[in-house]
Amino acid sequence: MSLDYDLVIIGNTPEAMYAASKAAKLKARVAWVVGDKQDDYYTEIDRYIFSYFTYLEQQWKTLTQGILNASLYPSYLNLSQIQTWTKQVKTNLNPQYSPETLAAMGVDVIFESGEFCRLPQQAFVLPSRKLRSRTYLVATGSVPTIPTIFGLSEVGYLTPETLTLETLSSDLIILAETPLGIELAQNLARIGKKISLLVPENQILPQEDPQIIQLLQAQLEADGIEIFTNSPITQVKQINDQKWVQAGNLAIEADDIILVMQQQPNIKDLNLEAVNVEITPQKIKVNQKLQTTNPQIYACGGVIGGYNVANIGQYEASIVVKNALFFPYFKVNYPHLPYAILTNPPVARIGLTQEQAKRRYGHNIIVVEDYFKTLPKAQILGETTGFFQVITRHNGEILGCHGLGREAEELIGAIALAMNHNLKIQNLAEVFPPSSSLFTILSQISHTWKTQKFEQNQFLTQGIETFLFWRRKWG
Known part of the structure; x- marks a missing residue:
């Protein structure tokens, strides 16, 4: 029986877009299942722009107060304009991998959601049709894991995706399980927020070199951040207008709580179990060629765990495209991949x-x-x-x-x-x-x-x- 496509890509993520573009340039017949709703990711573009503007704010203070000795110069950091500028940058960058651009390259762009159907007729089923392909790529990204903490759901919390700078309270608790939490804490501190940074581990970035940890922690404290290590949250309460957090032996109050947690694969309703794809709570299991336990289905990016950053996701996508379209020969080599944490x-x-x-x-x-x-x-x-x-x-x-x-x-x-x-x-x-x-x-x-x-x-x-x-x- 003939197949409709060489590769069907599922997911509205940077790595999915990159894979679709790369496969189309190789003259493959590609379907990109975008989904029926827009995913609102807190992307590296958001992170970089926020970090850059808070860096400029700090440099302005250094210039006017330290070098020019002119403390009367005001700050001109406008939070609303930062978000407007961020949207404009994304708009300017969008045409490279937009659905319109990829459609013009021959990619079949589909704005529907679907699921895998059971073996032996393996396919990806949409409300309007069934997509049959030699290989499939799951690149749906990841979503935050919300911890089970007594009182958290009743009191409420924010995440990087849901916070709005203009209306954000001035006194904040940030629970950081990933480097993104460290970045966010510093940026918010530099625009005048009072930050209590809670880290479950015994240091802020346990995977990094001790000298880096020491220098970065000193910089964070110089920015006014109060850091509590070995401090997982065990209980949350609302007392009057304040939110109280129990972290170890500490009780800390703030106006709002921001959770920056470990991620879990965004694979709800894909029915991967039906096609023998093994999943853990943290990731889809893949081999070094990025094949899942079903060798016709590949996965890359946030769904397979690790650092959820664009350059690594795109590298994985490039490996998948070569293996999926030709022969599964190429293996990932992560030690030769750089990554960055966008602190200042x-x-x-x-x-x-x-x-x-x-x-x-x-x-x-x-x-x-x-x-x-x-x-x-x-x-x-x-x-x-x-x-x-x-x-x-x-x-x-x-x-x-x-x-x-x-x-x-x-x-x-x-x-x-x-x-x-x-x-x-x-x-x-x-x-x-x-x-x-x-x-x-x-x-x-x-x-x-x-x-x-x-x-x-x-x-x-x-x-x-x-x-x-x-x-x-x-x-």
């Missing part, structure tokens, strides 16, 4: 941390770091907080890199490029960037690495010293 200053990481590298390679590693305070541009901008650290093997192979500092999310791209093309740390020493560039920090790290290697090679250093001595002697 931002955090960025790729590959192994120092501890992970030690466990895998023992003493066969070299760790080199440098600080933003050594850079001319950082001094000029007043952005001297931060560092970059590169972990390598003794032959120069880059195992990982992480850092905190201005434009860290841009700098990590250079390391990602080097790792993906098997360039070694010493290759970066061949680049002499303009002194006005923050890339100088990576060049300095590379030169430091070469100096360390040279000084450790006693045979070479003594040989050069002897050669130069006799050269001087002979005139």
Whole structure:
């Protein structure tokens, strides 16, 4: 029996749009099931714009009060205009992957919701028709997990998707289970909100390098955020007009509670169990080729857990398209993928941390770091907080890199490029960037690495010293 499509994509997410575009460019017959309602995701565009404007607000304060000594200059941060600008940016970016653009590329765009039908007639069933394809991609994203806390549903709460800046109260409790909660807490603090940040773990970003955690926590506290670690919420009450939260042995009051929780797959009513797709509460199970337990059905992005960020979702989508349209050969390689946390200053990481590298390679590693305070541009901008650290093997192979500092999310791209093309740390020493560039920090790290290697090679250093001595002697 002939099939209607090469690939049917389910989901209204950035990774779904990217997969549809990539498959269409390969001349595949593609159906994109958008759904019958618009998903209101708090996207990286929202995060980046909010972070950028609060950064500008902080720079304005530094300029007027610290440098110009003109404390009478007012702040001009308009929250309503931020949201208007965010909508405009999304509108400007939308045509690249809009339904109209993809339809013009030959993608069958369908504004209906449906479900998988049972084996052996595997298909995706819509109210109006049945879609039969050789392969399917589930890219429906994820939704917040709302914890079961006594009194929470009666008192009420906000999430990043539901809060409105103009009407947001001034005294807030944020329960942060993900890096997004750290970002949001800092941005709200910088527009004048009083923030109590509750973190269930014993530190704010337990997966990051201890030096990053220490520097970032100091910055958050300098921004006026009160941080409570090891503080999961156990009870919520409303007393008069205030909301009271019991977190461990602490009782904290605020006007509103914002939950930034771990995500769960957005797969309601897809009937995946009927087609033998295994699901856990946190994710759809996939192999390294991103196939589910039904090899004809793939999944990527937020539905498979991990960091729910656009670049990783699009990378996964590119792997799926190649495997789904041709042969399931390509595997994901996450260590070569960078990611960033959009705090001020931002955090960025790729590959192994120092501890992970030690466990895998023992003493066969070299760790080199440098600080933003050594850079001319950082001094000029007043952005001297931060560092970059590169972990390598003794032959120069880059195992990982992480850092905190201005434009860290841009700098990590250079390391990602080097790792993906098997360039070694010493290759970066061949680049002499303009002194006005923050890339100088990576060049300095590379030169430091070469100096360390040279000084450790006693045979070479003594040989050069002897050669130069006799050269001087002979005139």
